[in-house]
Amino acid sequence: MKANVWMGTDSVRVIDVPDPTIMNARDAIVRISTTAICGSDLHLYHGYIPAMRKGDILGHEFMGEVVEVGPQVRNLKPGDRVVVPFPIACGHCSSCQRGLYSVCENSNPNAGIAEKVMGHSPAGIFGYSHLLGGYAGGQAEYARVPFADVGPLKVPEDVPDDQAVLLADVFPTAYMGAEMCDIKPGQVIAVWGAGPVGLLAAASARMLGAERVIVIDRFPYRLRLAEEHAGAETINYDEADVLDTLNEMTAGRGPDACIDAVGLEGHHGNAAMYAYDRAKQATRTETERPFALREAILACRSGGVVAVVGAYGGFVDKFPMGAFMNRSLIMRTGQCHVQRYTRPLLDRIRRGDIDPSFIVSHRMPLRDAPKGYKIFQKKQDDCTKVLLTV
Amino acid sequence: MDRVDTMLLPELDGPVPTALPRTLGLLSLALGVGALVAPRPLARLTGVDDSPAAQAAIPAVGAREVVHAVGLLSGRRPAAWAWTRVAGDALDLTLLGRAMADRRGERRRRLALTTAAIAGIAALDVAAAIGAGRARRARARVIRMEVAVTVNRSPAEAYRFWRDMENLPRFMAHLESVHVDDLRRSHWIARGPAGHRVEWRAEIVDDQPNRSITWRSLPGTRVPNAGRVAFVPAPGDRGTEVRVRLRYAPPAGALGRVVAKLFGEEPEQQVRDDLRRFKQVLETGEVVRSEGSPNGISVRQQAMQRPAQPLPASRR
Numbered sequence: 001m002k003a004n005v006w007m008g009t010d011s012v013r014v015i016d017v018p019d020p021t022i023m024n025a026r027d028a029i030v031r032i033s034t035t036a037i038c039g040s041d042l043h044l045y046h047g048y049i050p051a052m053r054k055g056d057i058l059g060h061e062f063m064g065e066v067v068e069v070g071p072q073v074r075n076l077k078p079g080d081r082v083v084v085p086f087p088i089a090c091g092h093c094s095s096c097q098r099g100l101y102s103v104c105e106n107s108n109p110n111a112g113i114a115e116k117v118m119g120h121s122p123a124g125i126f127g128y129s130h131l132l133g134g135y136a137g138g139q140a141e142y143a144r145v146p147f148a149d150v151g152p153l154k155v156p157e158d159v160p161d162d163q164a165v166l167l168a169d170v171f172p173t174a175y176m177g178a179e180m181c182d183i184k185p186g187q188v189i190a191v192w193g194a195g196p197v198g199l200l201a202a203a204s205a206r207m208l209g210a211e212r213v214i215v216i217d218r219f220p221y222r223l224r225l226a227e228e229h230a231g232a233e234t235i236n237y238d239e240a241d242v243l244d245t246l247n248e249m250t251a252g253r254g255p256d257a258c259i260d261a262v263g264l265e266g267h268h269g270n271a272a273m274y275a276y277d278r279a280k281q282a283t284r285t286e287t288e289r290p291f292a293l294r295e296a297i298l299a300c301r302s303g304g305v306v307a308v309v310g311a312y313g314g315f316v317d318k319f320p321m322g323a324f325m326n327r328s329l330i331m332r333t334g335q336c337h338v339q340r341y342t343r344p345l346l347d348r349i350r351r352g353d354i355d356p357s358f359i360v361s362h363r364m365p366l367r368d369a370p371k372g373y374k375i376f377q378k379k380q381d382d383c384t385k386v387l388l389t390v
Numbered sequence: 391m392d393r394v395d396t397m398l399l400p401e402l403d404g405p406v407p408t409a410l411p412r413t414l415g416l417l418s419l420a421l422g423v424g425a426l427v428a429p430r431p432l433a434r435l436t437g438v439d440d441s442p443a444a445q446a447a448i449p450a451v452g453a454r455e456v457v458h459a460v461g462l463l464s465g466r467r468p469a470a471w472a473w474t475r476v477a478g479d480a481l482d483l484t485l486l487g488r489a490m491a492d493r494r495g496e497r498r499r500r501l502a503l504t505t506a507a508i509a510g511i512a513a514l515d516v517a518a519a520i521g522a523g524r525a526r527r528a529r530a531r532v533i534r535m536e537v538a539v540t541v542n543r544s545p546a547e548a549y550r551f552w553r554d555m556e557n558l559p560r561f562m563a564h565l566e567s568v569h570v571d572d573l574r575r576s577h578w579i580a581r582g583p584a585g586h587r588v589e590w591r592a593e594i595v596d597d598q599p600n601r602s603i604t605w606r607s608l609p610g611t612r613v614p615n616a617g618r619v620a621f622v623p624a625p626g627d628r629g630t631e632v633r634v635r636l637r638y639a640p641p642a643g644a645l646g647r648v649v650a651k652l653f654g655e656e657p658e659q660q661v662r663d664d665l666r667r668f669k670q671v672l673e674t675g676e677v678v679r680s681e682g683s684p685n686g687i688s689v690r691q692q693a694m695q696r697p698a699q700p701l702p703a704s705r706r
Binding site: 003005017018019020021023024025026053054055056057072090091092093094097105106107109110111112124127130133134135136137144146147 | 540542628629659662663666669670673674675676678679680681682683684686687695696697698699700701702703
């Protein structure tokens with residue numbers, strides 16, 4: 001089959017690889033119809049995630065048709081159309097049973113290495129380094145899906161791929177970010193980053209009853225999407241001071257909750273600040289560029305919530321612990337427990353509460369994946385989300 | 391707790407045996423005190439009463455014996471102290487040889503008897519020194535591990551799975567098979583590098599249903615080993631804390647090197663991975679595999695992961 005594989009920093013290639021087979025009794029094989037490039041795939045592309053190997057198949061957002069199931073999979077049959085959550089979760093460990101699927105205790109065969117880096121191991125993730133399991137990803141014609149009796153959600157025919165594939169990661173991730181804000185009537189939510197997750201987090205916050213949503217980015221075309229599709233106000237941090245503007249907009253209170261939808265490769269309007277963290281990251285004395293996180297902490301209303309759904313991998317410097325502690329802030333975070341959200345969010349899509357596909361800017365065949373990575377990386381052609389069709 | 395808690399391999403967990411070194415210490419004490427208190431009768435007994443030099447040397451020999459005695463009776467470093475006795479024996483035998491060279495008759499006969507006695511004691515000293523040294527090195531080689539994992543199953547379920555020893559190779563990576571002979575005894579085969587196999591027989595020495603199992607290899611095994619697993623209810627209704635204590639004593643030499651490779655450079659990490667697999671098998675039904683780690687969890691394989699791509703047909 002054809003698959004998009006990692007070849008090194010800033011390099012991916014579509015090559016021929018063997019077809020997947022059932023390796024565990026609870027596996028299924030899915031013939032992929034649509035797969036997507038995630039913002040976090042760019043962290044791999046840029047070489048910021050350790051333990052990648054040349055030839056690793058990328059991709060953790062995919063859907064398609066079940067073509068084979070292992071002997072222990074009884075809820076699926078060949079022909080079912082399914083979307084597959086990005087965290088691999090067994091459903092039986094105590095984390096899974098508490099709904100914390102992205103910290104499944106059994107799905108990372110390389111838990112030993114992950115423990116050395118993170119203390120305890122999170123779940124395995126499709127196509128996301130050997131630290132997180134060494135699983136082949138879904139930017140391919142076929143994928144093996146472990147624990148297929150737990151993760152995949154059957155998708156009815158009336159929901160198109162453009163909407164359904166977003167249930168694999170970005171929509172649930174964004175929704176969980178909004179949910180973590182514990183939104184009450186009248187509240188103001190600020191979102192850093194107007195990528196797919198930030199835009200959908202803004203839309204989710206509105207859906208959950210936020211009075212106002214403010215989105216912060218520097219790309220006008222993305223801020224326009226936030227205004228048009230998520231009912232958000234916007235701040236372009238290249239043009240305005242974010243903290244001053246937020247204080248002005250909230251009459252000095254600050255947003256009630258802040259969502260970091262940026263993660264480890266942030267950008268800062270102040271060239272000196274950006275250069276400081278960029279240099280530390282380049283010399284590996286810091287693994288992240290946590291501008292959004294620092295700013296979100298400083299901006300947040302005292303006693304408010306900072307929800308972190310942007311991806312981090314290692315350590316941050318200059319964490320404003322003083323502001324965080326003295327102002328009684330709460331931080332909630334986590335890779336999304338997608339399995340918890342797929343069904344309720346599918347229901348919301350079918351009810352018409354939201355159409356998450358407004359973030360999709362590009363559709364192209366799988367063989368053009370290298371081009372897709374390039375335009376997404378460079379934000380060319382007003383790119384927000386690239387879907388690859390197989 | 392029960393006695394097996396502190397001692398899984400009594401012949402290797404306990405202190406180095408000191409019976410022979412202590413006996414030799416007592417002998418040293420008797421000889422030393424004798425030589426210091428009654429040098430003249432001793433000189434007559436050994437046939438050197440005609441030499442003033444010998445009369446002076448005997449108390450010195452006695453003082454040296456007292457030093458050996460103190461060292462050997464202290465119980466510390468028995469091998470080293472036994473070797474000091476061997477050195478003393480060599481010195482004594484040299485002196486006796488010289489004395490014998492210029493004596494005839496009864497004195498020569500007594501000297502010959504003394505030499506024979508000292509030679510015999512020297513042989514014992516060498517045996518004690520080598521024995522104590524081996525025992526010390528064997529203890530230094532014993533690998534002790536205590537590792538635990540929490541499994542989301544009841545103690546009874548975890549116990550039942552482990553108690554059927556034939557299940558062990560499903561999660562212990564180094565085992566090829568365990569064959570159960572009867573309720574207590576079993577035959578274990580471990581897979582080593584380059585086709586080496588290590589086999590041993592083991593028996594369950596303590597079995598407390600749903601609480602713990604203790605087993606050890608039968609005497610005569612080339613790789614003595616023992617283990618205890620306890621199944622403790624985890625607080626807050628979170629399943630079972632599975633706590634494992636393992637001991638094994640790889641022999642010296644080639645077999646020892648095979649055993650060392652069997653457990654890898656980080657034996658504790660390997661057992662930790664074994665327990666992770668145990669948890670996977672109990673909670674999910676089998677060992678979880680990925681394309682990069684097609685055989686599941688393994689420290690050794692983590693160092694040489696294959697790319698995350700489906701396996702080629704030839705490797706399935």
